[in-house]
Amino acid sequence: MQPRGDDPLGRIDDGAVRLSDGCIVAVGRRGEIDAAGAEIIDLGGGWLTPGLIDCHTHLVFGGTRAHEHAMRRAGASYEEIAAAGGGIVSTVRATRAASEEQLLAAARRRLDALAASGATTVEVKSGYGLDADTEVKMLRVARALDGHAGVSVVPTFLALHALPPGADRAAYVEQVARETTPRIAEAGLARSVDAFCERIAFTAEEVEQVFAAAARAGLPVRLHAEQLSNSNGAAMASRFKALSADHLEHLDADGARAMAAAGTVAVLLPAAFYCLRETHLPPVALLREAGVRIAIATDCNPGTSPTLSLPLVMNMAATLFGLSPGEALAGMTVHAAAALGLDDRGRIAPGQRADLCAWDINEIDELAYWIGLPGPSRRFVAGEQR
Structure with a gap:
């Protein structure tokens, strides 16, 4: 997610992302994101990263x-x-x-x-x-x-x-x-x-x-x-x-x-x-x-x-x-x-493609910690779950 404060990764606890037409339109804490009229997908905790x-x-x-x-x-x-x-x-x-x-x-x-x-x-x-x-x-x-x-x-x-x-x-x-x-x-x-x-x-x-x-x-x-x-x-x-x-x-x-x-x-x-x-x-x-x-x-x-x-x-x-x-x-x-010369993906930020991975881990550092960690629990491509 976008950096906040001294955190280069922009970690957001209890975060939420709003998607529309295959793109990210809002990012923030869950209570900050307007969910009116949206289908809500509960990822059950863990961590969400860009695809x-x-x-x-x-x-x-x-x-x-x-x-x-x-x-x-x-x-x-x-x-x-x-x-x-x-x-x-x-x-x-x-x-x-x-x-x-x-x-x-x-x-x-x-x-x-x-x-x-x-x-x-x-x-x-x-x-x-x-x-x-x-x-x-x-x-x-x-x-x-x-x-x-x-x-x-x-x-x-x-x-x-x-x-x-x-x-x-x-x-x-x-x-x-x-x-x-x-x-x-x-x-x-x-x-x-x-x-x-x-x-x-x-x-x-x-x-x-x-x-x-x-x-x-x-x-x-x-x-x-x-x-x-x-x-x-x-x-x-x-x-x-x-x-x-x-x-x-x-x-x-x-x-x-x-x-x-x-x-x-x-x-x-x-x-x-x-x-x-x-x-x-x-x-x-x-x-x-x-x-x-x-x-x-x-x-x-x-x-x-x-x-x-x-x-x-x-x-x-x-x-x-x-x-x-x-x-x-x-x-x-x-x-x-x-x-790859691509500026429309790679970050969780408004305007980016909604390519996302949800991981069943407790800390984001686990992605580089486990040797051969299994893949994400869910993967989204242009907002569609795959």
Whole structure:
């Protein structure tokens, strides 16, 4: 709810919310809200929060990479698995082979789980095609997911994820910039363009070519940045006023300052950090000092973050990264909305979409306390109970 006094979360005891036409019209203590003529839904105590927003997922993919989990446990690194033909490229093979119907059916099951854990808005990336036709297929699936289980789906074109085997590097980047990005923008299949800037992926200079194409097409950008090394991706993305830079374990002070100046949201992905058994923590104190908004997300994907629980990720953000419970909740609500360029959700305030979750807990801090807390007792999407 809206902050009051010294409380950054705006806790309201014995609170009430009035809804009309799918939006919030009033917030306050129960006795302060005019209930005349309204249907009253008694939530029986507990806590009411905005609906959770998962602002970074790779929800559409073929197959799994469970065997890589075993390789990683045996000591193989992310880079070694990729060099052995695993990693992103193995999911590309499975995704290319799957039909649109097969991809949709599998993604719906995953979206059901996210919804059950409290999601009301979920971002979904492409990126496992590495050719124009498969990327389009994935984005059509993401579009078809919109509204399933009452979840708003925000599709993202992950333009540069990995180099296709045998491809000429410069020619591939140019093709994505000159042909694929305009094609997807003209078809209205994506709300933003993303890329993976890393030593095992693409350089900041290569990503910049595609971001320039996205800008010409009128699409905002986001970036996988500074996950395994500092490639100065966050600073480059900030020059394009990127909505977000994600991962950020190796972000430096210059990158943080650039993000703050651009209003770029930091999206931290603790489940990927956990699955990869990383030890280099993202610089949370640096982000706070610079005034960068911090969001968190599942990064649901088959290789490095096979998780479908938003409360679990809130716990990981607190336990692994040192976020306060309030920061974790804001990271999956108001700041996650900002990372997607959405200003109509993420807060309990008049004028916002009535996307809400009711939780059977005694203290709001329990959301980041329990390991794998079950989802909300009730979930409302645009005012309708789901």
